[in-house]
Amino acid sequence: MAYRYDFDVITQWIQAGERVLDLGCGDGSLLRHLMAQRQIQGYGVENDPDNLLACLEHGINVIQVDLEKGLAGFEDGFFDHVVMSLSLQAIHNTQGILAEMLRVGHEAVVSFPNFGYWRHRQSILNGRMPVSESLPHQWFNTPNVRFFTIADFEALCEFNGIAVRERLAFDDGKRIDEEPNFLASVAVYRLGRQL
């Protein structure tokens, strides 16, 4: 997978030497990036056989887990950060996995494509499901199963007692500070347990 700009945001939230769990770690590129930049001790979770092989090839500590079944086995508070980069929309059990991330980690870092992005809205207005850089699949072959906006996500956090510690939104790699639910294609969150 190519270098992704959400990696930079995630990296700036990670301190040197942290323990990091990456859910849906793909070929392990984020973990490798964090190992190089932050000397983290990283574990990746994957359930796709080909991604698993890629992680093994790159020497990543990869553990095969079906995220729909949660993170049972990982201890409470074991990780400094639990990351899920552009995968939340592909998981059925949204609330369950968010709760699990904040159980095993002190903080969670989540990034996802914003379905409320103006180009996506425009596409729907024109009568077609959106296909874009952040939503590259067609409706009939997308791995995504949950379709939500920045506003939807923040309402869910509020509802589930999840503290939003920081949010950065982007369009094509550019920071979006105004009207992110309309103007940003991707959002990255730093989440914690509400005190």
Added chain:
Amino acid sequence: MIQPQSVGIVAPLTAHFSEALKLRSGGVLPEYDLVYETYGELNAARSNAVLVCHALSGSHHVAGCYADDPANVGWWDNLVGPGKPLDTERFFVIGVNNLGGCHGTTGPRSINPASGRCWGADFPFVTVEDWVEAQARLADRLGIERFAAVLGGSLGGMQAISWSLQYPERVANVLAVASAPKLTAQNIAFNEVARQAILSDPDFHGGHFYEHGVVPARGLKLARMIGHITYLSDDSLGEKFGRSLRHGKAVYSYDVEFEIESYLRYQGDKFAGHFDANTYLLTTKALDYFDPSFEHGGNLAAALARSSADFLVVSFSTDWRFAPERSREIVYALVHNRRNVCYAEIESAAGHDSFLLDDAHYHAVLRNYLARIKV
């Protein structure tokens, strides 16, 4: 015929050890032989050695075949050879027959020097830890200070785990496939049924059947039949045999009617024809006893704290004898200790025996992990 990528013709070697080995059971083996095979070349730095540990019915004959018996191909030949996942062009691979075995290593069929007769039932109980101890002495003999990897499936995986606890500085990588940190009650129960089949065979003679010129073949056959069922999955038996009837319809007899009966009897007879009943008893007990967490109040993470090796743990989806849950226990205990660990759960219909098959993804997992090992 020798297949391409085969290690080719091999010959077993014997190492004699005259220094007594104290066993966990309190028993002592005053002297013993270990039979082993090697494939590939030990490099100048002696850093490329991989030990392959065998399971219940395995042996030192891991790969290749014998000049006088070309049909006798090693039990993990699909994995070990030039260009294969455990590549003998990179690694120096060793297979050892464990103590108490029946393939040439000192075991119940050997002569007890104290009595001048076969050890039989007097052969002392041996444990996984004892096997590791004996293997370590062989490693000393071969000039191997540190293994690049110790690898095994099932009971072999237990030995690999135990290596990393008994000699943490001597193992760089552990590959534990279709294994478990200890057997469950159900698993011990299956072993006990198998043992009772042997022990209650009138030809067993308290384990001294050699002197009576008989073998407890019926007991051994039953033991293998029950074991075999547990090594396969419901699906794989269903797919292979279903309810196929030899005569196409019920004939109301206790002879073979269903094809599965024929298969089990064949497997049982084949096994009883060459395997030693006392070895079977000893080996199932070694399986039952293995539990490194026992000294730590059942805390596996505390037990594995001693290990410093990197781990690859592999399980198979339909393996109910050494279920994926058992492998996950190992994985999470290692994560707790902040060890490097990779875990793959392979989709396979073939149950516990999957670890012996050459499923492409499974072998790719082993290949990719082994390729990363620096020698």
